[in-house]
Amino acid sequence: MFRRTLLGTAAVALGLSLAGAAFAQDKLKVGFIYVGPVGDGGWTYQHDQGRLAVEAEFGDKVETVFQENVPEGADAERVLTQMALGGADIIFTTSFGYMDQTNAVAAKFPDVKFEHATGFKREHPNVSTYDARFYEGRAVMGTIAGHMTKSGKIGYIGSFPIPEVIQGINSSFIHAKKINPDVTISVVWAYTWFDPAKEADAAKALIEQGVDVILQHTDSTAPLAEAAKTPGVIGFGQASDMTEYKPSPRVSAIIDNWAPYYIKRVGALLDGTYEQSAAWEGIAGGEVEIGEITDAVPAEVKAAAEKMRDDIAAGTYHPFTGPINKQDGSVWLADGVVAQDGELAGMNFYVEGITGDIPQ
Amino acid sequence: MELFGGINPAVLIASLMVAAVPILLAAIGELVVEKAGVLNLGVEGMMIMGAICGFVAAVESGSPLVGFIGGALGAAALSLIFAFLTQVLLANQVATGLALTLFGLGLSSLIGQGYVGIKPPLTGEVPFGPLADIPVIGTILFQHDWMVYASIAVIAAVWAVLRYTRTGLIIRAVGESHDAAHALGYKVIRIRVLAIMFGGAMAGLGGAYISLVRVPQWTDGITAGAGWIALAIVVFASWKPWRVLVGAYLFGGITVLQLNLQAAGARIPVEYLSMSPYLITILVLVIMSADKSRAALNAPAALGRNFHASR
Known part of the structure; x- marks a missing residue:
């Protein structure tokens, strides 16, 4: 029963x-x-x-x-x-x-x-x-960093040693170095996407080492809040505009705009045209936006950064264009050669000039 | 004076003192609670309530001092829930403490909805004038905000009260044998409730320090596990106030050092550096508890046991 x-x-x-x-x-x-x-x-x-x-x-x-x-x-x-x-x-x-x-x-x-x-x-x-293609945004940030650093030291707060972050580090460094050949980059791995206290400590450690431009690949605004405590240190909004730190320390930002992609995919599913895909859009596709470049940077620096942005958007410049050597000095891209997407998606090495090892 | 090609020890010590303040305050509060025989595992929840209440109070009033008071009050209010459940309704302390953490995390997130992306008023350094310019010593001792000094003062005060005063004796008596204390005519429940509120207020101050000074902003989950470390430090310190200071500085120090070593380009694999604060905590805990008789001697005998006068 x-x-x-x-x-x-x-x-x-x-x-x-x-x-x-x-x-x-x-x-x-x-x-x-x-x-x-x-x-x-x-x-x-x-x-x-x-x-x-x-x-x-x-x-x-x-x-x-x-x-x-x-x-x-x-x-x-x-x-x-x-x-x-x-x-x-x-x-x-x-x-x-x-x-x-x-x-x-x-x-x-x-x-x-x-x-x-x-x-x-x-x-x-x-x-x-x-x-x-966050590395496209990093190329613009790197350009500003190369112009703005007085100590010649830029810092990068890494989250996890994955290709996306390594692309960002390499792209930032390559473009800063194009402006200032003596520039060095210090990378601190926070091993977190989001831990405000740890991110603030990482920023503080970098500033104590003489870094005056901080790029972050972690998600909170804590590194900018830390940078705000020391005059002369600048940083960038990450993922979001982080406008509350304008005009300095936040002098610009990489903004992720996922809305067009989400609307496109959900729309496709609604009208039955949905197919498996591997999307990788950048500045041109509107997924990566460059936040307003504030007056804290000189006009010519702003112009150089905007030109970089526009060249990438127009497709006339690729941030990974040879000659680029790997960290050990071996040739990665010969003069004029552009990196393939497959190589970028699996990027696991630093380019020449960056010291330190990528944690494995 | 430079280590590892660029780390200035004076700056390092100064930043570890700042990094240790939240866990230091939360741990000393929990120490008093445990001395009174109560195990409150809700430190993380109380800290984050302190962080949001302090943030809201500071932003609304424009004064960091009001913020810290607000943080202490907010967390103490949360701890009253724990006190009511465990002391009046005699609920299990471990389960209630864990629930308090979960509740605090959720409630703080709710209160903080409208406060994301706002900058709190700045907590300034204490003006020591020329003292701050003394090389090394000036950097280490005289260039902090007042909470750093207040946190050390709290340690000294707790130590003195527990060791030399009648109040301290009563707190310890309640924690060692609540039945004996009750027989002597002390109000066990009332004393424990007050101790729990003190613990809550201290955790709240620690939390407010995170949201007002260390990471001056509000984001969900801002304390990121600091409350659990504070709990470990109390055991690590074997319930002795000055050892709480040592434990907190050790932990804060290693956390800061590992980031500095990375920034300075030390050739030590990052994984080892990242795990080092936790490794050292485990290591010291093992060493401390190796001598079982002494470790057991230090723990309050009535820790975690509920009291009811009828027994």
Whole structure:
């Protein structure tokens, strides 16, 4: 008797959940997994702006859900599974460290579309990747840094030693060095995307070493707040504009604009034209924007930076154009040769002139 | 005087003193709580409540001092929830403490919604005039904001009160044997509630120091685990106030040193540098607890045990 009741209950529950699923079909459910809090003022904030843009664009046709502060690693798999079971039709996983988890969960839910940011693994037909050419923005920052540094030392707060960050370090250094051949770069690995106290300490350590231009690849505004304490030190907004530190120390910014991509992909899924893809847009595509260059930098520096930006946007200049040697002095790109996307996506070496080793 | 091609020891010591203030304050507060026989694992939650309440109070009033007071009050108010649950309703202290951390993280995020991206009023250095210009010593001792000095003063005060005053004796008595203290006529619950509030206020000050001075801004999750380190430091210090100072400076020092070593280009793999603060903490904990009889002697005997007068 008890057993029958149990089965009956299960059947009713199943029926309800099926009904729920059918009901959910009316709206396209779009999920987002964030590595930090929405209020980080940087990386996650920008992804959330993209989510809001999707809602604004499609209104009643979509429903968005998000989960913030999801640790990279095994926990992400649990959250992803939960979201997929919760009826999400497409899930954007917005950090590099979700790469394996995204692919693992995608195998279990072939009908759910997965979109992984900044990664390169597409093991299943329902996994797409998307990234932005942040190194293009770094070329502009590097140009400003080369002009602005008085000590000849620029600092870079690295998050994790992954290709995206190494591209940024190399691009910044190459372009600073083009302006000032004596420039050196100190890299501090924070091993975090978001830890304001640690980021502030890293910035402080760099400033104590004589660095007067700080580039950050971590997501909070803490390095800028630290830079603000020492006159003459400048930095850049990362991922978001970080306008509250204008006009100095924040003299410009690399802004990630994910909204066009999110709208495009969700739109494609709505009208049935969705296909697996590997997107990698930059300044030209509008995914990477250069924040306003403030009056804290001289007009000619601003002009040089804007020219760099416009050349990259027009496609007349590629930030990784030879001659460029690797750190050990061997030739990477011969004179005039432009780096291939495949090489960049797996970049795991410093260019000539950068000291120190990349943690393996 | 330079180490590793460019690290100035005086600057390093000065920055470790600043880096250690939040964990120092939170740990000394927790020390008093544990001395009174209560284990409050909600330090992280109280710290982050202090961070947001202090931030809001400082931004709204324009005064860092009001901010610090607000932070202490906010966290003390949160700790009252813990006190009510564990002292009046006799809930399990470990579970309640953990819940307090989760609650504090969520509540702070809610309160902080409208405060992202705002700069708080600046907490200035204490003007020591010419003293600040003395080489080395001036850099280490006389170029800080007043909270750095206040944190050391709190350590000295807690040490003196616990060791030399009747109040200290009562707190310790309650922590060692609440039944005996009760038999002597002391209000065990009331004393513990006051100790918990003191612990909350100190954790709140530590949290406010993070959001007002060290990282002058508000972002969700700003304390990033500092409360857990403060808890470890209390054990590390074997419940002795001055050892809390040593523990906090050691931890703060290694954290700052590892970043400085990277910035100075030391050829030590980053992974080792990053794990070094935690490795040293574990190492010292092992050494401290190697002598079991002494370690056990130092822990308050009634730690974590609830008290009810009927027993």
